[in-house]
Amino acid sequence: MDINRLIDMTIQPEIFEKSTSQMWTDGYISRNMLKAHLDPNTDAASRKPYFMDDSVKWIKEYICSNDVGKQILDLGCGPGLYTSRLARLGFNSVTGVDFSRCSIEYAERQAAEQELNINYVCQDYLSLDYTNSFDVAVLIYCDFGVLNEVERNDLLSRVYTSLKPQGKFIFDIFTPHKYRNHVNSRTWTSNQGGFWRPTAHLCLDTNYWYAQERVHLQQTIVLGENEDFQVYNIWDQTFTIGKISSVLKSAGFEDLEFYTDVTGREYEEESDTISIIAKKK
Numbered sequence: 001m002d003i004n005r006l007i008d009m010t011i012q013p014e015i016f017e018k019s020t021s022q023m024w025t026d027g028y029i030s031r032n033m034l035k036a037h038l039d040p041n042t043d044a045a046s047r048k049p050y051f052m053d054d055s056v057k058w059i060k061e062y063i064c065s066n067d068v069g070k071q072i073l074d075l076g077c078g079p080g081l082y083t084s085r086l087a088r089l090g091f092n093s094v095t096g097v098d099f100s101r102c103s104i105e106y107a108e109r110q111a112a113e114q115e116l117n118i119n120y121v122c123q124d125y126l127s128l129d130y131t132n133s134f135d136v137a138v139l140i141y142c143d144f145g146v147l148n149e150v151e152r153n154d155l156l157s158r159v160y161t162s163l164k165p166q167g168k169f170i171f172d173i174f175t176p177h178k179y180r181n182h183v184n185s186r187t188w189t190s191n192q193g194g195f196w197r198p199t200a201h202l203c204l205d206t207n208y209w210y211a212q213e214r215v216h217l218q219q220t221i222v223l224g225e226n227e228d229f230q231v232y233n234i235w236d237q238t239f240t241i242g243k244i245s246s247v248l249k250s251a252g253f254e255d256l257e258f259y260t261d262v263t264g265r266e267y268e269e270e271s272d273t274i275s276i277i278a279k280k281k
Helices: 003-009 027-038 049-063 081-088 101-114 149-162 241-250
Strands: 072-075 094-098 118-122 134-139 163-174 185-191 201-210 215-224 229-237 253-259 273-280
Touching: 003 215, 003 229, 027 101, 049 081, 049 134, 049 163, 072 081, 081 094, 081 101, 081 118, 094 101, 101 118, 134 149, 149 163, 149 241, 241 253, 241 273
Parallel strands: 072 094, 072 134, 094 118, 134 163
Antiparallel strands: 163 273, 185 201, 201 215, 215 229, 253 273
């Protein structure tokens, strides 16, 4: 083990510094992520079932005006929790994109067992390549905030191109209110096995708040029994309505609508989240 490199990794990183390993595609970690997605008692990975039910109901009734012929794209679809609900509501053209092979394989099995007409694609949505193909694109549970500025602009360009004229992009973001009581912290834990590794390992968990940029970092350094270590950085860019409006308008979107969450709840200024509908010109 390179102890000097490990010590360097414990220093607060530059904003949006990449992880040393990708948790979403790791064979072991991605299986545990799938378990978290499917746990109905926690919203650590996916929101709870009642919330998802309300979300797809809102998408059908308000976004799509009950037109189940609309073509829908779910970005970061995970194990298909929203896509399957949309299909069961009658939508017959639903596409889910996610780069976790474990989640996509689960979603495909569920669709086959339930005889749901859903197209799943195992792909990083930052390499999205559709043109005028969808009436609605969704990106749910604040995934937008994990991207740096270049990635955000690239994604918005790709989403814009993938939508038909007057198509709508629905997504949610965290606001700075989520971290209003934040205190930087660092804790060590020892484990005989768990979420990050099947064998004995140490975890150094750190939380940072970058006040000027309004960005939060949850960092986990995992030290395994063979003395290797990996760093997992989970970034979260928070936004105000003014900031996200500027970003979306620069990408060509218009007719912005703001809600508290992706169930269509009226916007509240002190909310931890904002849900946005943005229309392609």
